[in-house]
Amino acid sequence: MTVSVDVLRAAFATGSTEATVAGEDLLAGEALTRAAVLVPIVQRNTGLTVLLTKRTEHLRDHAGQIAFPGGRCEDADASPAATALREAEEEVGLVSGQIELLGQLPQYRTGTGFLITPVVGLVTPPLNLRLDDFEVAETFETPLAFLLDPANHQRHQLQIGGDWHEYWALPWRGYYIWGATAGMLVSLHRRLLSAGKGN
Numbered sequence: 001m002t003v004s005v006d007v008l009r010a011a012f013a014t015g016s017t018e019a020t021v022a023g024e025d026l027l028a029g030e031a032l033t034r035a036a037v038l039v040p041i042v043q044r045n046t047g048l049t050v051l052l053t054k055r056t057e058h059l060r061d062h063a064g065q066i067a068f069p070g071g072r073c074e075d076a077d078a079s080p081a082a083t084a085l086r087e088a089e090e091e092v093g094l095v096s097g098q099i100e101l102l103g104q105l106p107q108y109r110t111g112t113g114f115l116i117t118p119v120v121g122l123v124t125p126p127l128n129l130r131l132d133d134f135e136v137a138e139t140f141e142t143p144l145a146f147l148l149d150p151a152n153h154q155r156h157q158l159q160i161g162g163d164w165h166e167y168w169a170l171p172w173r174g175y176y177i178w179g180a181t182a183g184m185l186v187s188l189h190r191r192l193l194s195a196g197k198g199n
Contacts, residue, residue, distance in 0.1 A: 002145045003192060005043060005122060011195040012103035012120065032115040036083035037070025039105070039120045039184065040094060042127065042141060049141035050185075051123065052177065053092060056137045064137075066177045068184070069094065070116070080104065080117035092139055093130030099123055105187045110180050111165060118184045142172050148189045153182075 003011075040051040057064045069088040077083040081101055088094040105118040129139060146152055147170060154169045156178070168182035177185070 003048070003148065005048070007192070008041065008048075008102060008120075008122065011192050014195070031113060032109070033113055034073040034080075034117075035071055035114050036073055036077075036080035036087070036117040036119055037068035037184070038084040038088040038094070038099070039068055039118050039188065040088065040099070040123045041120065041144060042123045042125060044125065044141075048144040050144055050147055051092070051094075051127070051139060051141055052175070052181070053139050054137045054175070056133070056135060065179065065181070066175055067181050068118070081119045084117075084119040084121075091132050091136050093128060094123060098125075105184060105191060108180055108184055108187070114180075116180060116184075118187065120188065140175065142175070142177070146170075146172060147177075147185045148192065150189065153186055153189070 042049045042051055051069075053067050053069060055065050055067050069091045070084055071087040071091075073080065073083045074086075077086060081104075085096045085099065085101075088099070089096070100122040102120045102122060105120060108116045108118060110116065131139065152170050152172075154171070155166060156169050157164050157166050159165075167179050168186050169176065169178040170182045170185060171177065
C-alpha cells in the first residue's frame, strides 16, 4: 500500500474509527502499566518512512527489540500524546516543533502488562537525532509502503510456559520487527483501509 501525506491526514481527520484494545494475551495476574509511543512517519523526498529504534540489550523490558520511541506515562504528562512527544525527545532527540500529530491508533495491550497508546505523527526533516545510549542502541528508517503491504505481515506463534501465543512480524533487511511494534503497524494498515484510503 502506497499512501501520501494527504491520505494520512484524511484518514485521521474524523477521529478514531476503532475504540477496541488490540494486542496480545496478558500473563496471568499482570496489572496494566499505561504507556505511549510515537509512530514517527518521516517525510522524505524519496517517500514516507517510519523511524524505528533498536532497544539496548540490558533493559529490563523488551531488551534488544525493535520499537517506536516511547515509554511509561508519567503523572506530569497531560495526555498520551504528551508522553509520546516527551519520550521521543528524550530517547532520540525528535522535537515537537517538527512533529505534526495526526491522531491515535487503538490501544495495544502487551503480554508483559503494558497498555500502550500509539500516537501517529508526521516528522519533517532534517532529523538531528541524539540517542539516549542507555535505552537506544540504534535507529533506522523503513519505507512506509513496505510496512503497510499485507504481503509482508507475517503471523507467528511463540510458546511461553506451555501456552502458544500468536504475534505479528515484519522482517526487513536484517531487522526483526515483531510483537507490539508490528501489531501497531498492522493497526495503522487497518485504519487506512477502514477510512477507505488504501487497498
